[in-house]
Amino acid sequence: MQGQKDSIYQTWGLWHNQVENAGITSFESVARSIAAHHQYILHYFDNRSTNASAESFNAKLKAFRSVFRGVRDTTFFLYRVMKLYA
Known part of the structure; x- marks a missing residue:
């Protein structure tokens, strides 16, 4: 699980950089939301529970x-x- 979690975190980082370089406002908003809540989103991979x-x-x-x-x-x-x- 930890390897999958790390892989997803790295992929999000690359995507976030691409969004910043693209300059599309709506995607920047989504990227900020993911960055602000990434630890809770990634928590899913610890015990596979959602709300x-x-x-x-x-x-x-x-x-x-x-x-x-x-x-x-x-x-x-x-x-x-x-x-x-x-």
Whole structure:
């Protein structure tokens, strides 16, 4: 795993240099995001875990909230979420 992680880190470095030389603003933004979070991105290669379940739950909450066109009673909303998704 460590060899694969190192290889990916080196490849990202080369790609980052190419992006800087190209001068394309949108790619520079992506390159900055990757540079800022690379340790978390590479952490995937340590234990093969992602935050996909949290993202899925967040999407379900947003869909649930949209059905009610906003939340007025937060306590009741949290109670309903607990009953539906617990």
